[in-house]
Amino acid sequence: MIRRFLFVSLLLLGFLTILYYVSSYQQDLQANSLDGYLEFQAKEIVNKMSPEELSGQVIHVSIPGKTLDQTAEKEIEEILPGGIILFGINLGTKEEISNLNLELQKKSMEFSKLPLLISVDQEGGRVLRVRDGVTQFPGAMALGQTKNSDYAYKVGFVTSYQLRKLGLNFVFAPDLDINNNPDNPVINTRSMGSTPEMVSIAGIGYEKGARIGGAIPTIKHFPGHGDTNVDSHLGLPKIDKTLEELEKMELIPFQESIQQGAEVVMSAHIVYPKLDPDFPATLSSKILKGVLREKMGFKGVIITDAMEMDAIDKHYKDKDPGVLAILAGADILLMTSWGKTTRDMKNQILTAYKNGIFQKGERDFLKEAVYRQILLKLKHGIVYEFSSKKSESKEKLSDLEIKEIDFFQNQIAQREKNFSEIFSPNLNTEISRASIVSFPSLFDPSSVKTEETIFSVRGKEFETALEEKNIPNVNYSKIPLLVKQNKFKRIVAVTFSQLELDLVAKLAKRHSNLEVVALHYGSPFLKLNTLPNLKILFSFSPTLESKKALLYSVLERKSTIPVVDLILKGENEKTASQQP
Incomplete structure (x- = not known):
């Protein structure tokens, strides 16, 4: 009797164990099938794109005003950009910001059938582009001094959530540079601190919060802009450190953030002679592919710092820097202008593509760059947000399309719930005092x-x-x-x-x-x-x-x-x- 009881018990335990693993497997399969479906969509979109569309998608541009004027419309129509960066001149009241972003997206859908990544520098403190509709939190260094990752997480989440509500879906923060050089003229208080530990605590907290808030965060400026006394907006900085030295200091916050799931990295216009004597990180395959992708395992999107900055424009303008950046491993070329400058960049990329510069064997580096960016838009519900699927009856949709819609609807609902739990009128006061x-x-x-x-x-x-x-x-x-x-x-x-x-x-x-x-x-x-x-x-x-x-x-x-x-x-x- 006892043996029979043991046998039945073991059989039941085995059955329950099988049920558990089957259930877990089904959950994994469901998650993987949605990921696989998004990847399939990204590949399908890229494979249907013309050389002109591919060449435009890797470029992000700027516009001159607070409305969709003729210049902005022409920029979208002729460049077919993957995104637009907004500055103070573009940003007024929260109503004006929302209206501008909606009009930009409508125009992009009209001409390219793809939504834009609309970005902004909103680091907090002295780098605040959006003044209305977004909480004016203290900056990165203040957050770092609190030594409280929960504060950083909340600031990242709330900032990201409020930006997405205004139609801004891409934020160039947090700054993971370690400001270990007090003579640094450009990073300064934009850094979380002077040590890898302090930058990692605050930086990773901020990035994780922002990632679920709605606006995609960007960790910057890889592989580190903290130990320099030259502003790359005005010159070409050099950091004379070996890879081993960087791994003990500058690379630590980036590596830890990547391991925690960071999806976007911005490159630095800085020369590291002991890594690559010829090119700054933005144009260096040895740094972007060799260090960031291969050694550190980063599989996400790489965006350049502004390509018009003097570090690039005055030193590499005649070397087709856009082409060099894509070949080096960059996926997005950030431009802070419009008109002739952006058209020249698109022509540079398009000419190189037609001449086979981006093809190597079966690989197409331009298509790979566009694929990574479009997959990012898909994963963060930006394509879904402007999709006609939302208004169609479920009877006309496939199971995967229904799953995609359900996933993003649940994501939005969870985001709202998180905001109601995290945000309070006293949050900014509490963090500011603690800093x-x-x-x-x-x-x-x-x-x-x-x-x-x-x-x-x-x-x-x-x-x-x-x-x-x-x-x-x-x-x-x-x-x-x-x-x-x-x-x-x-x-x-x-x-x-x-x-x-x-x-x-x-x-x-x-x-x-x-x-x-x-x-x-x-x-x-x-x-x-x-x-x-x-x-x-x-x-x-x-x-x-x-x-x-x-x-x-x-x-x-x-x-x-x-x-x-x-x-x-x-x-x-x-x-x-x-x-x-």
Whole structure:
């Protein structure tokens, strides 16, 4: 009897196990069949495209205004671009942005039968293109200083969600450059930090949140733009590091983000002579294919930084840089102009294609680039969004078409649910306050008493905040007279520039018996004086909430403010780690 019971039990267990694996297999099959169907669609679309369509799809262009004017319409009709990048000149109210994007998509569907990737630089902090309809979060460096990946995830998700609601489906963030060179003129506070760990914590959190938010995120600028003192908009930077050195620093955040599922990488216009002595990363097969694709295993979309930047335009213009970039492994050529410049680029690609430059054996590198971009549009529901399938009855659709529709409808519903759970009116305030740090040592705000403090601030946000609390705002020139009254223990001043920081440092030297606190919302990568009675509080961001967080730190905050964790310029060029 016992043996029979054991036999039946084992048989039942085996049957349940089989059911489990069959069920798991069916789920995997369903997932794979949808992926396979999207891949099939991408291949089918690419194989039907003419050389003119293929050559246009790899180019993303810009337009001159806030409406679909004749110039913008002509750009879409003649280039047949895969995407459009929008800047401040294109972005007005949220209604204007939504209307513009809808008109752009309609025009693209009319001429190319494909929707656009519509992109924007929306990093937060000092890089905010969209001012209406999107929360103005602090920038990357502020996020990094919180050392909280959950904050980064929420900022990435909310920003991405709100952009997609406006019709912006492609965001050029997060920046995974490690700002380990305090003289860097272009990355600066756009970086999450000065170490691989800090950049990875915030950067990966942001990318993962943004990826499910609706606007496709882009990790940039591969293989790293942090350790340079040249702006690639204005020159051709060089980073003289070996691959082994890059693997111990610059490549770490990129590798970790790729392993976590990042789908788009932006290349850097920087020469790495020990990897490729002849070409910057954007034009280098050794870097984009050899390092990024083969060594690091990246299978997604590679987009170039703007091809008109001086690093490319002044040094490689006569070498067909667009052709070189595609051959190197890039899938999208980002252009920030329209008219002759974009037409010249398309002619460059089209001529090369007709001459067989992109064909090697059975491979067609131009088609491969277009395939990856179209698959990205399919996977993120951008093709579905403008598909006629949505309005057709299910009786006319195949099982896979129905599955595709159900998948994206569920995805949209889940996105809405996630937003309602993640976003709150206080989220920006909470993160902005958590990002405030002190230099060169801890700052205890509990010792600040307003009646013992001279406040000298400039700027509407700061002035209004003091007025609301009935705190006098003193003109800078009158501070010495008040100090003579011997009833004050502290001076609090707002700074943004090197000049303002220097003036505050002079105050600290002149009044060594007083504590002087600078509320600094500009770049921290300035010459910082290390006086015993001087403290600098950093927000790394000029947003309204960041400015309010600085004042909050001296007026209401009770907990100690931590020390900044960055490589900074100190007095006599000391770094933060060398400060007392």
